[in-house]
Amino acid sequence: MTEPLLDIRNLRVSIPTEAGLLNAVRGVDLRVTPGDTLCLVGESGCGKSLTATAIMGLLPRYAIQKHDGFAICGTDLSHNPNSALRKLRGTRMAMIFQDPTAALNPTLTIGRQLTEAVMLHERLSRSAADERAIDLLDRVGIARAASRLSLYPHEFSGGQRQRIMIAQALMCRPSLLIADEPTTALDVTIQAQILSLLKDLQDEMGLGLLLITHDLGVVAAVATDVAVMYAGRIIERTPRAELLRHPAHPYTRNLMKAIPNPGVTPRGEPLPSIPGTVPGLIGDMVGCAFRDRCAQALVPCGQDPLPSRTIGTGNRHSYECWLSDEEDGA
Amino acid sequence: MTLFILKRLLIAFFVCLAVSAISFALMFLSGDPAIAIAGSGGRAEDAAAIRVAYGFDRPILVQYADWVWSALHGDFGQSIYFNIPVSEIIGNRIGVTLTLGFVAFAVALIVAVPLGIAAAMRPNGLIDRLALILAVTGQAIPSFWLGLMAIVVFGAWYGWVPISGTEEWQGYILPVIVLSYYALPAMMRITRSGMIDVLASDYVRAAYAKGLPAHRVIWGHALRNAVLPLVSLAAVQLGLLLSGSIVIESVFALNGMGRLAWESLLRSDLPVVQAIILLLSLLYVALTTLADIVNAMLDPRLRGGSI
Structure with missing residues (x-):
């Protein structure tokens, strides 16, 4: 088995607030291997973006981060994350943001923004760096790249800006790419283009991709594995095909039911939705975070620890729930 | 960019024209200048003679054109009070004000920008608190009181600096400190708030994500965006400092433009007042135009499109 590009165990992130400690990420394990696309899925506020930010080491100063093990590209970051992370950022791992604008x-030309990191990290000359920028811009579909290095971001369209962001992330030939909702700010046709571009680039370069999204359509398009996050925990992880065919956790199943499916979903009726709201994350939480919204909640759902169940072949599909696969009636 | 600068200069030219017309009109707003010059004991014949002598009998547009033409050549007419050319009076005074203004501005800028950045790095941290105290006291303490206290302590008690006047360069030290302390709080606070906004932005996070070290993110990426509001404010502040502070110049007995303007107003020495107003207005037009151009150089989005 190849060495994982990202291996983080029991990641916890807390934010001090006036009402108390907000435990936004409550024990997350993530592994990304070369060539894989792990989609981290969840609704707004479930902690998925904070997880990405923590991996990049870009959490705000007031955030409290803990983990039981943290390695990126074979570098152990458990003990001295900050200085080691700074060396990995931009070189071995790169990030694409939600809103390219x-x-x-x-105020800086795209040429300057594309080349400054590579000139610093790899000591490339300006002309060599320009050349690589032109190559990559060409590759991500920005035509006449050579003559456009001196342009500013506002002189490009939104989709072009995201292409430029992708080129910028790939300038130092990273192994791990973290994309935080890379298509959310774009319109639907551009979304599809950007996703297929990401997929092509990944095949070409053998990138490990951690893709954060709330869009199950994105998951269906690009994921190899999926981790479903709810209220700061990963409640289910599975290969993509399994998720679409056989979601196991009640939250995931409800999510999948809420997707309109032409020909199957009855017309003229409201789509099913999940009643209730996400629980507050301030203070300690005992038991399953979803139990107040779950139609199948049982007595032990309020207790810790939750059983982790594995189903399917190869132990690749697991979820955190008291309901066993047989009694869920799915 | 060249087109942008040309456009700005063209606009500035028209603003100058309007400003000159207004300051010329000031002469006539306070009544017939000939009667004013003749004085309270003047007879109608005197006023009539003065009207001819000063050329007030000519059509107003001719007078205006004549005045602008002379002003362009540095001739602002004769002071009614001193009976010597206005340009000579202003020439004697402007050096003190310009020296004081520029030096105080430079000091304020050199202190305000790094302090604002340092404060923004850790909002509510120690540096931020100290900077806030400095800003609040700077804004709350009237400059005349601070000036007097500085004179008492450093001039009279310790004798480190001259108490007043500008015969030696040391005479500038206290006025520069007091004046820059007056200009500093606003510039410091605007640098701080601009920097806090920019540091929270995605492109700063993206710059860190590229693995750039903090100093390159701050000086190369953040500051350029954070100083945009500072440039506009600094232009106004510089105008304020260069137009001469009546209070500071009075407290430190400096013969600058601020006092000249005030004295000339009291003496109804209209040609001097007119010239000072014109010069100050032109100064503001020049500074705001300059600020626009500097901002456009910093931020390409401001260059394009319409005026």
Whole structure:
């Protein structure tokens, strides 16, 4: 088995607030191997973006981060994460942000933004760095790249800006790419283009991709594995095909039911939705975070620890629930 | 960019024209200048003679054109009070004000920008608190009181610096400190708030994600965006400092433009007042135009499109 590009165990992130400690990420394990796309799925506020930010080492200063093991590209970061992470950022791992308009500096040319990291990390000359930028821009579908290095971000469209962001992330030839909702700010046709571009680039370069999204359509399009996150925990992890065919956790099953499916979903009726709201994350939480919204909640759902069940072949599909696969009636 | 600068300069030219017309009109707003010059004991014949002598009998547009033409050549007419050319009076005074203004501005800028950045790095941290105290006291303490206290302590008690006047360069030290302390709080606070906004932005996070070290993110990525509001504010502040502070110049007995303007107003020395107003307005037009151009150089989005 190849060495994972990202291996993080029991990641916890807390934010001090006036009402108390907000435990936004409550024990997350993630592994990404070369060539894989792990989709981290969940609704807004479930902690998926904070998880990505923590992996990049870009959490705000007031956030409290803990883990039981943290390695990126074979470098153990358990003990001295900050200085080691700084060396890995931009070189071995790179990040793509949700809103390319906000993530590109409006006052610097795209040429400067693309090349500055590679000139610093690999000591490339300006002309060599320009050449690589032109190659990559070409590759991500920005035509006439050579003449456009001197342009500013506002002179490109939203889809082009995200392509530029992707090129920027790939400038130092990273092994691990973290994409935080890379298509959310784009319109649907551009979304599909960007996703297929990401997939092509990944095949070409053998990238490990951690893709964060709330869009199950994105998951269906690109994921190899899926981790479903709810209220700061990963409640189910599974290969993509399994998720679509056989979601196991009640939350995941409800999510899948809420997707309109032409020909199957009855017309003229409201789509099913999950009643209730996400629980508050301030203070300690005991038991399953989903139990107040779960139609199948049992007595032990309020207790710790939750059983982790494995189903299917190869132990690759697991979920955290008291309901066994047989009694769920799915 | 060249087109943008040309556009700005063209606009500035028209603003200058309007400003000159207004300051010329000031002469006539306070009544017939000939009667004013003749004084309270003047007879109608005197006023009539003065009207001819000063050329007030000519059509107003001719007078205006004549005045603008002379002003362009540095001739602002004669002071009614001193009976010497206005340009000579202003020439004697402007050096003090410009020296004081520029030096105070430079000091304020050199202190305000790094302090604002340092404060923004850790909001509510120690540096931020100290900077806030400095800003609040700077804004709350009237400059005349601070000036007097500085004179008492450093001039009279310790004797480190001259008490007043600008015969030696040391005479500038206290006025520069007091004046820059007056200009500093606003510039420091605007640098801080601009920097806090920018540091929270995605492109700063993206710059860190690229593995750039903090100093390159702050100086190369953040500051450029954070100083945009500072540039506009600094232009106004510089105008304020260069137009001469009546309070500071009075407290430190400096013969600058601020006092000249005030004295000339009291003396109804209209040609001097007119010239000072014109010069200050032109100064503001120049500074705001300059600020626009600097901002456009910093931020490409401001260059394009319409005026």
